[in-house]
Amino acid sequence: xxxxxxxxxxxxxxxxxxxxxxxxxxxxxxxxxxxxxxxxxxxxxxxxxxxxxxxxxxxxxxxxxxxxxxxxxxxxxxxxxxxxxxxxxxxxxxxxxxxxxxxxxxxxxxxxxxxxxxxxxxxxxxxxxxxxxxxxxxxxxxxxxxxxxxxxxxxxxxxxxxxxxxxxxxxxxxxxxxxxxxxxxxxxxxxxxxxxxxxxxxxxxxxxxxxxxxxxxxxxxxxxxxxxxxxxxxxxxxxxxxxxxxxxxxxxxxxxxxxxxxxxxxxxxxxxxxxxxxxxxxxxxxxxxxxxxxxxxxxxxxxxxxxxxxxxxxxxxxxxxxxxxxxxxxxxxxxxxxxxxxxxxxxxxxxxxxxxxxxxxxxxxxxxxxxxxxxxxxxxxxxxxxxxxxxxxxxxxxxxxxxxxxxxxxxxxxx
Numbered sequence: 489x490x491x492x493x494x495x496x497x498x499x500x501x502x503x504x505x506x507x508x509x510x511x512x513x514x515x516x517x518x519x520x521x522x523x524x525x526x527x528x529x530x531x532x533x534x535x536x537x538x539x540x541x542x543x544x545x546x547x548x549x550x551x552x553x554x555x556x557x558x559x560x561x562x563x564x565x566x567x568x569x570x571x572x573x574x575x576x577x578x579x580x581x582x583x584x585x586x587x588x589x590x591x592x593x594x595x596x597x598x599x600x601x602x603x604x605x606x607x608x609x610x611x612x613x614x615x616x617x618x619x620x621x622x623x624x625x626x627x628x629x630x631x632x633x634x635x636x637x638x639x640x641x642x643x644x645x646x647x648x649x650x651x652x653x654x655x656x657x658x659x660x661x662x663x664x665x666x667x668x669x670x671x672x673x674x675x676x677x678x679x680x681x682x683x684x685x686x687x688x689x690x691x692x693x694x695x696x697x698x699x700x701x702x703x704x705x706x707x708x709x710x711x712x713x714x715x716x717x718x719x720x721x722x723x724x725x726x727x728x729x730x731x732x733x734x735x736x737x738x739x740x741x742x743x744x745x746x747x748x749x750x751x752x753x754x755x756x757x758x759x760x761x762x763x764x765x766x767x768x769x770x771x772x773x774x775x776x777x778x779x780x781x782x783x784x785x786x787x788x789x790x791x792x793x794x795x796x797x798x799x800x801x802x803x804x805x806x807x808x809x810x811x812x813x814x815x816x817x818x819x820x821x822x823x824x825x826x827x828x829x830x831x832x833x834x835x836x837x838x839x840x841x842x843x844x845x846x847x848x849x850x851x852x853x854x855x856x857x858x859x860x861x862x863x864x865x866x867x868x869x870x871x872x873x874x875x876x877x878x879x880x881x882x883x884x885x886x887x888x889x890x891x892x893x894x895x896x897x898x899x900x901x902x903x
Contacts, residue, residue, distance in 0.1 A: 520645035524893050527641035528634045528886060535637070536882045538562075539630040540612035546601030546619045546626070549657040552577040555599045555629065559654050562633055566640040568652070575666030579654040582676060583639055585900075589647020593899045594678035595892055596849060597632035598625045598658035606876035622878040624686025624862060624871065627885060629654065631684060634889035635896075648900040651678055653849075661705070661806040664848035673852065680815055680899045681855040683846050684888050688872045689861030691881045694823055694891060695833035696858045698816040700746055700773030702844045704808035707801075708751075710766040710789065714796030721796050722756050722764040728788050729753065729768050732781055735840055740771070743837035747777050750840035771840040773808060807847030812854035818902070819856050819895045826891050835859075842873075856895075860888050 528535065538558075547555055556577040563570045568581040577599070582592075604620040607613075614620045632652050639650045653672065657663030689695055710725050712718055733751035740750050750771040757765040772778055782802050789798045824832045846857055862871035862880035869879035 520642045520897055521890075521894060523642045523645060524638040525890060527638045528889055531634075531637050532886070535630055535634050535885055538633060539626050539882060539885060542599075542626040542629055543610070543612050543621045544615045546614050546616055546621045547599070548603070548619060549600040549660040549663070550576055552599045552656045556654065556656070559599070559629065559633065563636055563652070566636050568636060568640065574672050575663060575668070575670040576656040578656050578663065578667045578670070578672070579652075580667075580672055581636065581652045581654075582649050583636075583643065584649045585642075585646035586644045587647035589900060591648040591900050591902065592651055592676055592678045593648065593896045594651035594653055594681040594849075594853075595632055595635055595896065596653040596655055596664075596681060596683045596846060597628040598655045598663065599629050600625055600657055600659050600663070602659050602874065604876065609877055610879055620878075622875065623659065623873045624860075624878075624880050624884075625658065627686055627860075627862065627880050627888070628684060630885050631888040631892065634885055635892060638889065638893055646897060646900055649676065650896065650900075651676065653681075658845055661843065661845040664845040668848060668852065678853050680812075680902075681849050681853055682819070682892060682895060682899075683855070683857045684860040684892065685844065685846075685857060686862045686871050686873060686880050686884065687859035688863045688870055689833065689859060691861050691864050691883050692827060692887055693831045693833060693861035694827065694858040694887075695835050695861075696811060696816060696820065696823075696856065697746075697835040698811055698813040700775065700808070700810050701835060701838060701857060702809035702842060702847070703750075703771040703773050703838055703840045704778070704804065704810075704847065705806035705843050706770040706772070706778070707803040707805045708768040708770050708785075709801040709803070711799050711801075712764045712766065712792075712796050713762055715762060716795035718762060718764055718796060721792055721798070722766055724792060725766045725789065725798065726753060726756065728792075729766065729785065732784065741839060741841045743839055745837055747774050748772070748838075748840070749777060749781060769805075770802075771843070773810075773838045775810060806843045806845055807851055809844050809847050809857050810850055811856045812850070815854045815899070816856040818898065819858075822895045822898045823858065823891050826894050827887070833859075858891070860884055 735750035754767040
């Protein structure tokens, strides 16, 4: 085992102590992580080739047939209990440890790619014209397969059950809800769920925050019925809604404070002479801010006009990412032990234009997502999702797998 890897194992043991493990459990955690790292390192070349294969053969949302078949076959070969075609091409796998324990801890990886007409700047470039993995889901998928490899090798070192969710259709923000509608947790519900998402931090770094991390996308609809100057009322409703936005359109792709609200107005719909429908998309990360916004909108609309009836509908569309406070605080400590405190970044802002449907799972069970650094400044690789020159360093597979394994082992032992 490389000296760097042995140092990692020692650090994980220190984190276990800091988290309050008794000495016996601390030794057990050390042994489990040592065996886990040995297992995935022994498969390093194979795992990298899997990532390259998935990258060369990208599949759009809802079309992940090849990727899901590859995933399912590998999981079955490792002895996992596998369910397929969950919410489309979703795959769910479970493996129970042989030690006592009844906790269930899950990791979610999305599998779909996106449309891109730009040249793929890697040797293992996409073989499917106009489709590329420029959001890192090939990395996410391979991290989950690395977890499958590692946890199958340490089955005698942990109690409880590890669950892996391979999700379709994240890019259309429909896959998580589709899996939930298909009763993904019908027979086994996790006590905690984790995920990573590639980001332009440097390789070896992760970032997260308790609470809101990625914006939700909410649909706001105001229906106006009346016989007076209904167009004037509609314009005043639009102005009132827009006044609650604290982010300018040109700043919506930049980082903003966690309590910021970005409201994007849409064209008003006309239905005959006496109905107008005002619509907007609301992007925010803070649940309390949402509650206050809806209350303020309702109060303001009540005063609009005596000659019209104004009704507000506020619909949660994409749940974004809202990390559980206690779970995330604990996971940050464990991640810092693996990567070093300076490599675990606590976020104080979010980007309104970016969202994620992992929050649908977080509505069902406590969850934490980490941004996973995939950029390599020395090599000139920048892992900005959806950018034409997106490149993710293969080493992110192993950084992500080691970090998530430590976090998940810790969560399996939580009270």
